[in-house]
Amino acid sequence: MSGQFSTRVIALIPVAIAINIALGYTVQTVLKLPIYLDSIGTILVGVLAGPLAGLATGVLTNLIWQYAPGIGGGTIGPFAITAGVIGLLAGIWGRYGVYRSRPASGSQLLLAAIVAAALVIVVVLPIVNNQTYLDPNVGGFPDWAVPAAIGIAIIAAIVVAGFTYLRHDLAGLWVAGAGLVTGLIAAAVSAPISAYVFGGVTGSGTDVIVAALRQGGADVLNASLGQGFFSDPIDKMITSFVVFIVLAGLSPRIIARFPNGPRLVTVDEAPS
Amino acid sequence: MRRPVDASPGRRLSEPRSAELPPFLSRQPEGFYRSLNPATKLVIAFAMAAVAFAVREWTGPIVVLALVGTIAISAHIARRTVPFALATIPLVASIFLVNTFLYPGATDVLFKLGPVTATGSGLAAALQATLRVVAFALSVAILSLTTSTDDLLSDLERRGLGRRAVYVIGSAIGLIPRMLERAGEITDAQRARGLDTQGTPWRRIRGVLPLAGPMISGALSEVEERTLALEARAFAAPMHRTVLRRLPDSPAQRLIRWGVGIGSAVVIALALSGRLVLP
Numbered sequence: 140m141s142g143q144f145s146t147r148v149i150a151l152i153p154v155a156i157a158i159n160i161a162l163g164y165t166v167q168t169v170l171k172l173p174i175y176l177d178s179i180g181t182i183l184v185g186v187l188a189g190p191l192a193g194l195a196t197g198v199l200t201n202l203i204w205q206y207a208p209g210i211g212g213g214t215i216g217p218f219a220i221t222a223g224v225i226g227l228l229a230g231i232w233g234r235y236g237v238y239r240s241r242p243a244s245g246s247q248l249l250l251a252a253i254v255a256a257a258l259v260i261v262v263v264l265p266i267v268n269n270q271t272y273l274d275p276n277v278g279g280f281p282d283w284a285v286p287a288a289i290g291i292a293i294i295a296a297i298v299v300a301g302f303t304y305l306r307h308d309l310a311g312l313w314v315a316g317a318g319l320v321t322g323l324i325a326a327a328v329s330a331p332i333s334a335y336v337f338g339g340v341t342g343s344g345t346d347v348i349v350a351a352l353r354q355g356g357a358d359v360l361n362a363s364l365g366q367g368f369f370s371d372p373i374d375k376m377i378t379s380f381v382v383f384i385v386l387a388g389l390s391p392r393i394i395a396r397f398p399n400g401p402r403l404v405t406v407d408e409a410p411s
Numbered sequence: 412m413r414r415p416v417d418a419s420p421g422r423r424l425s426e427p428r429s430a431e432l433p434p435f436l437s438r439q440p441e442g443f444y445r446s447l448n449p450a451t452k453l454v455i456a457f458a459m460a461a462v463a464f465a466v467r468e469w470t471g472p473i474v475v476l477a478l479v480g481t482i483a484i485s486a487h488i489a490r491r492t493v494p495f496a497l498a499t500i501p502l503v504a505s506i507f508l509v510n511t512f513l514y515p516g517a518t519d520v521l522f523k524l525g526p527v528t529a530t531g532s533g534l535a536a537a538l539q540a541t542l543r544v545v546a547f548a549l550s551v552a553i554l555s556l557t558t559s560t561d562d563l564l565s566d567l568e569r570r571g572l573g574r575r576a577v578y579v580i581g582s583a584i585g586l587i588p589r590m591l592e593r594a595g596e597i598t599d600a601q602r603a604r605g606l607d608t609q610g611t612p613w614r615r616i617r618g619v620l621p622l623a624g625p626m627i628s629g630a631l632s633e634v635e636e637r638t639l640a641l642e643a644r645a646f647a648a649p650m651h652r653t654v655l656r657r658l659p660d661s662p663a664q665r666l667i668r669w670g671v672g673i674g675s676a677v678v679i680a681l682a683l684s685g686r687l688v689l690p
Binding site: 149150151157160161165166169176217294335336338340349377381384385 | 456464499506513536537539543544547551554575578579580586587589590591593598608615618622623624630631633635637646647
C-alpha cells in the first residue's frame with residue numbers, strides 16, 4: 140500500500156496531472172478532435188504505480204482542473220469520479236501486466252490479430268444494431284450514420300490488428316481489450332453524472348449524439364449512456380495505445396524504478 | 412547554524428512566532444470574505460456546490476446563486492466572476508437546445524419548429540439545469556478569486572493534510588502553465604516537421620502520438636530529477652514540517668465551518684430522501 144506512494148510516485152503524480160490537462164487541452168484545441176484524451180497521465184500513473192495512485196491522479200486532475208485559479212475547467216469537476224475509476228482500472232491492468240510487451244510470431248500472432256479485430260467489431264455491433272440508429276423514422280439519423288459507424292469500426296479493427304501483427308507483439312490485443320473495457324465502464328459511470336447534474340449533455344460536440352438518441356425516444360440517462368458507449372471506448376483505446384507505445388519507447392531502466400515496473404518490462408535472458 | 416532537533420517521529424517542531432516573519436510572508440488579505448480562513452472558504456464552496464447539485468428543483472440552485480451573488484458583491488469580485496459565468500455558455504446552450512426540444516415524455520407543447528417540438532416541462536428542466544451549472548461555476552469562482560493556493564495549502568497542512576498531498580496539489584498547479592507552454596512548443600516543432608493539424612480527422616489522429624510522445628518522455632525524465640531533489644531535501648523524513656505562516660482563525664469561523672458542513676449535509680440528506688419537499 141505505502142509502496143504505491145514512494146517518493147518517485149509522489150513526484151510523478153503532479154507531472155501526470157499537468158500532462159492530463161495540457162494534453163487534453165491541446166488535443167481539443169489544436170488537433171480539434173472530438174475525443175477527450177485527458178486521461179493519458181492517469182493511465183500512465185495507474186500502469187506504473189498501481190490502482191490507488193491511479194485513482195488519486197484521476198480524482199485530483201479533475202478537481203484541480205475545476206478549482207485551480209486561471210485554468211477554468213468549466214464543468215469537469217463532477218467527472219472526478221469517472222477519472223478516478225479510469226485510474227483504478229489502469230492500475231489493475233498494470234498489476235496483471237497487460238501493458239507488458241509480449242513478442243510472438245507465426246500462427247499465434249495471426250490469431251491474436253484476428254481476435255483483436257473481432258473484439259472491436261463485437262463492441263460496435265450492438266451500437267449499430269440499435270433501433271434508434273437503424274430506423275430513420277425512429278432515430279432521425281442521417282442515412283450515412285450507420286455506414287459511418289461501421290466504417291470507423293472497420294478502420295479501428297484494421298489498426299488494432301495491424302498494430303498487433305506488424306509489431307510482432309500480442310500486447311496489441313491486450314491493450315485494445317483493456318482500453319475497451321475501461322471505456323465501457325467509464326461510460327457507465329459518466330452517464331448518471333451527466334444526466335443528473337447537467338441535464339444529460341456536456342457542452343461538447345458529442346451532444347449531437349445525445350440529441351439524436353433523445354429524438355429516438357431514449358430517456359435522459361439512456362441517451363447519455365448511448366453517447367458514452369459510442370465515444371468512450373474509442374477514446375480510451377487511443378489513450379491506451381498512446382501509453383503503451385510511449386512506455387515501449389522508454390528505457391526499461393526508467394520504468395523498472397516504479398512500483399509496477401517489474402511487471403512491465405520483459406527481462407531479456409542473459410546471453411549465454 | 413545547526414539547531415538540535417527532536418527526532419522522535421510525528422512530533423511537531425515548535426511553532427514560529429509571526430513577529431519574526433518579514434511582512435511579505437505575513438500579508439493579510441483585505442475585506443471580510445477574503446480575510447476568512449482558507450479552510451472556511453473551502454468548506455463554504457464545497458457545501459454550495461453540493462447543495463446546488465443535490466437539492467433538486469428550483470430552491471437549491473437559486474439559494475446558492477443568491478449566496479454567491481451576495482458574497483461576490485460584498486467582496487468586490489462581481490466583475491471578475493463574469494468570465495466564469497461566460498465559460499458555461501457552450502454547456503448552457505446545449506442544455507437549452509437538447510432539453511427544450513427533446514425532453515423525453517413531455518407533452519405540454521409550447522411551439523413547433525420544423526420536426527421538433529418545444530415543451531414546457533423541457534424548458535423548465537433546462538432552466539433548472541442552467542441554474543445549477545451557473546451556481547456551481549460561480550461557487551468555484553468565488554473560491555479561486557478570494558483564496559490563494561499557497562494560503563489554502565499551508566493552512567490545510569497545518570490542519571494535518573499530509574505533506575505528500577500538499578506537494579502533489581501545489582506542484583501540479585504550478586506545473587500546469589509550464590506544461591501547456593511545453594505542449595505549445597512541441598506542437599510548433601512538430602508542425603515545422605510537417606505535422607498536419609488541419610487535414611482530415613484520420614490525419615489529425617495520427618498527430619496525437621507526435622504530441623504525446625515527447626511530452627511524456629520529457630516529463631518522465633523530469634520526474635527523475637524531482638525525485639532526487641525531494642530525496643535530497645528529506646521529503647520522506649517521518650516528521651511534521653514546521654509551519655512558517657499561521658493564518659488567522661477564530662472560534663466563530665470554526666462554528667461556521669461545522670454549521671455549514673453539517674447543515675448542508677442534513678438538507679441534502681432530507682431532500683434526497685424526499686422528506687423535505689421544496690418548490
